[in-house]
Amino acid sequence: MNRPRRHNRSRRGSEGRDEKKSGGYRRHDGFFRRARDQGFAARSVFKLEEIQQRVELLRQGQRLLDLGCAPGSWLQLAAQIVGRGGRVIGVDVDPVEVPLPPWVTVLRGDVAAIEPGQLVAAAGGRFDGLLSDLAPHTSGVRHADQARSLALVERALEIAAAAVADGGFFVAKIFDGGDVPALIARLRLAAREVRTLRPRATRSHSKEIYLVATGWRTSAGMAQIDCRSAQK
Numbered sequence: 001m002n003r004p005r006r007h008n009r010s011r012r013g014s015e016g017r018d019e020k021k022s023g024g025y026r027r028h029d030g031f032f033r034r035a036r037d038q039g040f041a042a043r044s045v046f047k048l049e050e051i052q053q054r055v056e057l058l059r060q061g062q063r064l065l066d067l068g069c070a071p072g073s074w075l076q077l078a079a080q081i082v083g084r085g086g087r088v089i090g091v092d093v094d095p096v097e098v099p100l101p102p103w104v105t106v107l108r109g110d111v112a113a114i115e116p117g118q119l120v121a122a123a124g125g126r127f128d129g130l131l132s133d134l135a136p137h138t139s140g141v142r143h144a145d146q147a148r149s150l151a152l153v154e155r156a157l158e159i160a161a162a163a164v165a166d167g168g169f170f171v172a173k174i175f176d177g178g179d180v181p182a183l184i185a186r187l188r189l190a191a192r193e194v195r196t197l198r199p200r201a202t203r204s205h206s207k208e209i210y211l212v213a214t215g216w217r218t219s220a221g222m223a224q225i226d227c228r229s230a231q232k
């Protein structure tokens, strides 16, 4: 990885909302220090880096959508890879304060309210891939946190159905739980291949995994990938 320009680290910590809750883990671990030393906004960058090493999704010139993009480490890495001929659109309720190149645009807002058409217009066309590192505020109540995480993935899927190009990819973080197999079955209707990954930079106590779907089918709209279709 090339080093991005140095910046002042975000006040919210190195890994967005997850990092603010420091109970039970070493806050400043090796990934944290490496991210800081290399000028990345969060240790999360090493999760995307590992996904990229294993599946090679991101390429020069792509249009990418990054949901839940603050404090901005995935934007930094994605911007490096797509280069100036590419386009990266990020969305978050929180601000992104790291310096980013002009081919990156950050829209501040809730993914529940944002119009997929607005995102496609900002990028100049459908996306080659959607990355979602969206994470809910956690309550510590496992089922409630899983349900919130699932709702965010559902929204990411809705946006993907309207905004990802044929043959594109979909990557989304989810808190692992009983709903994941049904979600994977639904994703299989929308994409050629679906796998799950748990990058090494994931905190040992964390339940999060990443769903990685490739070969997106624009013909599979939300009607095709809803629960009832998957259960037939």
Ligand SMILES: C[S@@+](CC[C@H](N)C(=O)[O-])C[C@H]1O[C@@H](n2cnc3c(N)ncnc32)[C@H](O)[C@@H]1O
Residues within 6 Å of the ligand: 015, 016, 017, 018, 041, 042, 044, 045, 067, 068, 069, 070, 071, 072, 073, 074, 075, 091, 092, 093, 094, 109, 110, 111, 112, 133, 134, 135, 136, 137, 152
């Ligand atoms: C783990 S952080 C993302 C870290 C990011 N990938 C990075 O590398 O810097 C999760 C983000 O999801 C955002 N988020 C959670 N719910 C959201 C929502 N409904 N709309 C927009 N952003 C949301 C949070 O504000 C938080 O910044």
